[in-house]
Amino acid sequence: MAPASFQLIAALVLRETSIIYEPRKEYLVEARLHPLAAQAGCASVDAYVQMLSINPVERRKAIDALTINETSWFRDNAPYQAFTETMLPALMANRTERRHLSIWSAACSSGQEAYSIAMLLDQHLPAGWTADILATDVSTAMLTRVENGRYSQVEMNRGLPATSLVKYFTRAGSEWEIVPALRKMVRTRHLNLAEPFPVIGTFDLVLLRNVLIYFDQPTKHGILRRMHQHVASDGYLLLGSSETTLDLPADLHAMWDREQIGRVQAHRPAGGLTVPRPSSTTFSAALTGARP
Amino acid sequence: MTESPMTQRAMIIDDSKAMRSILRRIVSGLSFETAEAAHGQEALDQMEAGFMPDLCLIDWNMPVMDGYTFITEVRKRPEWRNITLMMVTTESEQGQIVKALAAGAHEYVIKPFTPDAIVEKLELLGLVSKGVLA
Amino acid sequence: MTVTTQPSGPELADVHAIVEQVWSSFLGDEEPLLPRYADAAEEGTPAFPAEHVWSAAVSVHGGWTGTVTVELSSSVAQSLTRLMLAMEDEPLDDAEVADAVGELVNMIGGNIKSLMPGPSALTLPVVAAGRAAHSSELAEVARFDAMWNGEPVRISVHAPQS
Numbered sequence: 001m002a003p004a005s006f007q008l009i010a011a012l013v014l015r016e017t018s019i020i021y022e023p024r025k026e027y028l029v030e031a032r033l034h035p036l037a038a039q040a041g042c043a044s045v046d047a048y049v050q051m052l053s054i055n056p057v058e059r060r061k062a063i064d065a066l067t068i069n070e071t072s073w074f075r076d077n078a079p080y081q082a083f084t085e086t087m088l089p090a091l092m093a094n095r096t097e098r099r100h101l102s103i104w105s106a107a108c109s110s111g112q113e114a115y116s117i118a119m120l121l122d123q124h125l126p127a128g129w130t131a132d133i134l135a136t137d138v139s140t141a142m143l144t145r146v147e148n149g150r151y152s153q154v155e156m157n158r159g160l161p162a163t164s165l166v167k168y169f170t171r172a173g174s175e176w177e178i179v180p181a182l183r184k185m186v187r188t189r190h191l192n193l194a195e196p197f198p199v200i201g202t203f204d205l206v207l208l209r210n211v212l213i214y215f216d217q218p219t220k221h222g223i224l225r226r227m228h229q230h231v232a233s234d235g236y237l238l239l240g241s242s243e244t245t246l247d248l249p250a251d252l253h254a255m256w257d258r259e260q261i262g263r264v265q266a267h268r269p270a271g272g273l274t275v276p277r278p279s280s281t282t283f284s285a286a287l288t289g290a291r292p
Numbered sequence: 293m294t295e296s297p298m299t300q301r302a303m304i305i306d307d308s309k310a311m312r313s314i315l316r317r318i319v320s321g322l323s324f325e326t327a328e329a330a331h332g333q334e335a336l337d338q339m340e341a342g343f344m345p346d347l348c349l350i351d352w353n354m355p356v357m358d359g360y361t362f363i364t365e366v367r368k369r370p371e372w373r374n375i376t377l378m379m380v381t382t383e384s385e386q387g388q389i390v391k392a393l394a395a396g397a398h399e400y401v402i403k404p405f406t407p408d409a410i411v412e413k414l415e416l417l418g419l420v421s422k423g424v425l426a
Numbered sequence: 427m428t429v430t431t432q433p434s435g436p437e438l439a440d441v442h443a444i445v446e447q448v449w450s451s452f453l454g455d456e457e458p459l460l461p462r463y464a465d466a467a468e469e470g471t472p473a474f475p476a477e478h479v480w481s482a483a484v485s486v487h488g489g490w491t492g493t494v495t496v497e498l499s500s501s502v503a504q505s506l507t508r509l510m511l512a513m514e515d516e517p518l519d520d521a522e523v524a525d526a527v528g529e530l531v532n533m534i535g536g537n538i539k540s541l542m543p544g545p546s547a548l549t550l551p552v553v554a555a556g557r558a559a560h561s562s563e564l565a566e567v568a569r570f571d572a573m574w575n576g577e578p579v580r581i582s583v584h585a586p587q588s
Contacts (some may be wrong), residue, residue, distance in 0.1 A: 023388075031458075072408070072412055074416075075415070077415060150445060151444070153384065153402055153444075153446050153447055153537065154404065154405070154406060154409075154450075154451060156402065156403055157401050157406070157409035157413075158408065158409050158412055159409075159412040159413070159415075159416065161399070161416055162389055162393055162399050162400035163393060165389065165400070166386055166390050166393070168387050169384055170386065171385065171388075171540060173385075173437065173439075173440045173541060174440040174442075174447075174537065175442040175443075175446050175539060180362075290425070291353045307550070308524070308525050308526070308529035308532070309511070309522065310510035310511055310526040310529050311523045311529050312524050313510060313511045314452065314510055317512060320526060321580070353532065353536075353548050353549075353550060354550075355550060364539075380462065381536070382532055382533045382535070382536025382537060382548070383536055383539075383540075383541070383548070384536060384537055384539075384540040385544050385545070387544065388545075391522045402537075403448075403511060403532075403533045403536065404447050404448040404451035404452060404533055405451060406451050408567065
């Protein structure tokens with residue numbers, strides 16, 4: 001791997017994740033990028049690094065590979081606390097007839113976010129209520145991991161309360177496997193956020209955390225625009241903690257209200273009512289960004 | 293280190309000096325003042341002698357007094373009820389985790405672990421605030 | 427009549443996964459642990475190409491009974507001790523090396539115990555300079571051979587002959 005390629009990739013990782021790769025880690029970077037380069041049809045890791053500057057999907061995969069140990073359960077804690085203490089009671093108050101919640105973990109990676117939410121729903125949803133969690137990712141390998149629901153010992157140590165470990169997992173060889181009740185709550189689907197979304201419906205909570213950082217500005221804006229019609233009018237969109245102060249164009253800025261919940265800033269469809277509106281209203285608001 | 297009421301203290305209890313060294317580096321990096329013990333009885337002796345920890349990191353299998361016995365001993369003393377007890381051990385059967393939690397452990401880390409795992413557990417326990425390493 | 431015997435030993439893939447995790451957690455992943463499988467032509471146990479060796483063992487007693495042994499070249503033992511103690515140039519004494527190697531086998535042995543039927547208890551590690559010797563009543567039921575920094579590492583699991 002050429003020193004220039006290493007510098008490029010180190011700068012990219014530093015900018016996107018604040019993780020520092022020192023020059024002595026060149027070997028590690030090469031080892032992790034080599035399979036991706038081969039998969040992408042690049043003749044060398046150097047060629048692959050060149051490709052990253054123009055290909056956001058590969059850029060995301062590369063950063064994933066280089067930050068492979070970064071996934072935790074209940075990552076950052078605060079969003080999950082805000083979910084149980086504020087969002088969940090508010091959503092339930094508006095859904096006493098339907099008694100169902102829909103949640104989307106967009107860019108689910110190996111599934112810790114989706115299953116963390118599933119654990120909280122198991123603890124806090126009253127009897128008679130149901131929930132489903134859609135977990136999407138651009139990587140089919142990651143979707144398979146979510147479906148298998150199996151995690152290594154090292155992954156289990158990352159931010160998962162011991163009480164939840166014993167309650168929601170069983171030992172499977174050297175790994176731990178999520179219990180069927182939680183796995184049933186989560187369904188997976190392949191989805192590239194950078195492209196138009198398929199028909200997936202509307203969600204009461206969308207988790208779009210720590211993923212926008214992988215995209216360039218126009219793509220980020222496109223995702224936030226498309227996302228609007230998939231968040232229920234009284235629903236919530238959660239971004240990563242470093243992603244909430246994005247510089248948005250005026251019309252897009254006006255599409256979302258910002259609500260501070262504890263240490264978390266939630267985005268909510270602008271002009272949202274406390275009771276669900278017909279979806280056509282939501283849709284036209286999404287297109288025009290206008291408040292009704 | 294200057295004594296300050298704000299400084300949190302950690303007792304590291306493991307019969308391996310190498311493991312104590314690894315744990316000491318992690319919690320010192322989080323501004324804990326540390327003491328070390330090679331088994332449960334040695335930790336109890338230091339606590340009786342005046343080193344009152346906010347946090348104990350406790351191995352399970354040790355000579356003289358194992359970590360499970362240490363937890364039950366600490367839980368017999370009402371004046372020590374504010375001490376946070378976290379097992380850090382290679383014992384990894386579900387039954388062992390349940391047993392330690394029932395005896396009064398607050399958290400459980402299975403060896404091997406990465407430094408992030410310890411930091412995240414301490415965040416869960418409210419002993420470390422988010423972003424302290426940033 | 428059905429005779430139930432204890433499962434002889436853990437799956438090699440699980441042993442590999444455990445060793446790999448212990449290794450990458452404490453020794454970093456800059457220098458990978460490279461698995462080394464016995465040459466098909468090679469009879470029995472592959473050679474253990476090291477002159478000075480440390481060995482350490484823990485035993486498991488209960489739902490499953492067996493012994494987990496780690497053997498490594500002296501230079502691997504020294505390197506891992508330095509990494510665990512965060513010592514660079516200061517001289518190491520044998521007690522420090524024995525302690526680090528003992529903790530290594532404790533972590534691997536404890537995790538292997540959890541693969542097997544329980545409940546079982548784990549003994550404290552026994553560490554020695556030199557190769558490990560096994561009682562003739564024990565048979566090898568799993569072995570993982572690897573190289574680290576060009577030096578050999580072996581993890582073996584022994585259980586009573588059935």
